[in-house]
Amino acid sequence: MNKVAVVYWSGTGNTQAMAEAVAQAAGAELFAADAFNGDLVENYDAIGFGCPSMGSEQLEEGEFEPMFEGCKSHLSGKKIALFGSYGWGDGEWMRNWEADCAALGATLVADCVICQETPDDEALTACEALGKALAEG
DSSP states (O other), X not given: OOOEEEEEOOXXXXXXXXXXXXXXXXXXXXXXXXXXXXXXXXXXXXXXXXXXXXXXXXXXXXXXXXXXXXXXXXXXXXXXXXXXEESSSOSHXXXXXXXXXXXXXXXEOSOOEEEESSOOHHHHHHHHHHHHHHHHO
16 A cells, blocks of 8 residues: 555645545545645655646646646656646646646556536545555555
């Protein structure tokens, strides 16, 4: 069983609900983005990162993106999973984020989970599966 962290930023609570479902299923430590940094990456076998789409389909720029930038140099070979919510668009932010993580050499343990607005039962079930994939690695 992997030691797992779940790190998220949420403006409306939608991505937080997703993070809580991932963390519970993984038996993970849950961190808000402002409480995590690159130095902590090595303490975990796997990490779930959650961020909603902001602006023109991008990661949140005030807290999450700076934290994630600080983690990038530690992600090569690391098992990760990505999730988040969006209000509009088609998921471009997540596709870009996945490509960025792949280029860093991170290993995505499962397909990302995205949902529009508040996560429904289907999205929460997908978050639980994501958490289990992180735990099993």
